[in-house]
Amino acid sequence: MKLGIVGATGEVGRKMLKVLEEYKVKVDEIRLFASERSAGKEMFFNGQKLIVEKLSEETLKEGFDYFLFSAGASVSKKFAPIAAESGATVIDNSSAFRMELDIPLVVPEINAHLLKEYRGIVANPNCSTIQMVLALYKLHERYKIKEIVVSTYQSVSGAGYKGINELLEQENGSKEFQIFPKQILHNVIPFIGSIEENGFTTEEMKMINETRKILNDPSINVFPTTVRVPVLYGHSESVFVTFEKEYESLDVVKQTIASGENVKVVDEIITPIDVEDSDITFVCRVRAFDTKSVMFWNVADNIRVGAATNAVRILVKHSAMNGVM
Ligand SMILES: NC(=O)c1ccc[n+]([C@@H]2O[C@H](COP(=O)([O-])OP(=O)(O)OC[C@H]3O[C@@H](n4cnc5c(N)ncnc54)[C@H](OP(=O)(O)O)[C@@H]3O)[C@@H](O)[C@H]2O)c1
Structure with missing residues (x-):
């Protein structure tokens, strides 16, 4: 699985990394994105050092299976559709797409069935x-x-x-x-x-x-x-x-x-x-x-149940239901 985290340096992004580690999610490649402010910053995942990259349209198209977006609604509105059109499933923490009719709004304990055979943007609800x-x-x-x-x-x-x-x-x-x-x-x-x-x-x-x-x-x-x-x-x-x-x-x-x-x-x-x-x-x-x-x-x-854990649970369920490993 190739995974990108957008907003990795934020409260939710950092907790996503921690929850992914705790849940032992098997990731072959992970890339971290934030704004220019944090580009070059070092972060760690399972002991591996990662350098935060500035988010750009081009990198979103580099064959990712999943993106976890957590950088606010305006970033999601601009970049999440590009990532989804490039074939990735995007789990978005912002409010940008939650009320779109064709976008599932998922709390996995309640409506994980919506993830079956679904590709595109999945919205994570408000905390x-x-x-x-x-x-x-x-x-x-x-x-x-x-x-x-x-x-x-x-x-x-x-x-x-x-x-x-x-x-x-x-x-x-x-x-x-x-x-x-x-x-x-x-x-x-x-x-x-x-x-x-x-x-x-x-x-x-x-x-x-x-x-x-x-x-x-x-x-x-x-x-x-x-x-x-x-x-x-x-x-x-x-x-x-x-x-x-x-x-x-x-x-x-x-x-x-x-x-x-x-x-x-x-x-x-x-x-x-x-x-x-x-x-x-x-x-x-x-x-x-x-x-x-x-x-x-x-x-x-709120950072775990209301955001990071819910997003990681969506990712785990989606990958198991749709055979994306
Ligand atoms: N906190 C909560 O309880 C909670 C709960 C549910 C949902 N959410 C949602 O999750 C999202 C993130 O919340 P948060 O609490 O983690 O916010 P935060 O702590 O303010 O972090 C924001 C993250 O977004 C990045 N970012 C900002 N502008 C960017 C840009 N132009 N391009 C790329 N990255 C950019 C920041 O990077 P820099 O380090 O470069 O600034 C940082 O990594 C929001 O949409 C929020 O509504 C939050």
């Missing part, structure tokens, strides 16, 4: 959406979800290495902010992305549209409030969900959530620090007043 649908998909299969009300508590790493640096610099006394719309240190910012005409933000619209696409049900109503909090890694969500069918008991609800792949329901309280570097979506505080709605708290590592 907050991935951990929410992982906690919900088994409930949807069993009770059919009508409505989801969700508030997110999203870490600064969701905005990449520049988001992390902004919080760390404010911890060291800086009063400046560029990445976030207000000071994030000692604060909570109740919107992520830009506010659209309908009052919802771009990040919230992603949660609405992507949830419907992944769960393959446009009738689900999603009401998100996306919030940035001064946490380094790990997104949390408070989720309230209503169903068409009545459920048997809260215990059965818990068992149903936990029957999801890579999802754990726990009795103890889980916080972002507890899940750093984990590939599991954790659910706790499952509670209710009736048998047609339920509330819970869910936490996952």
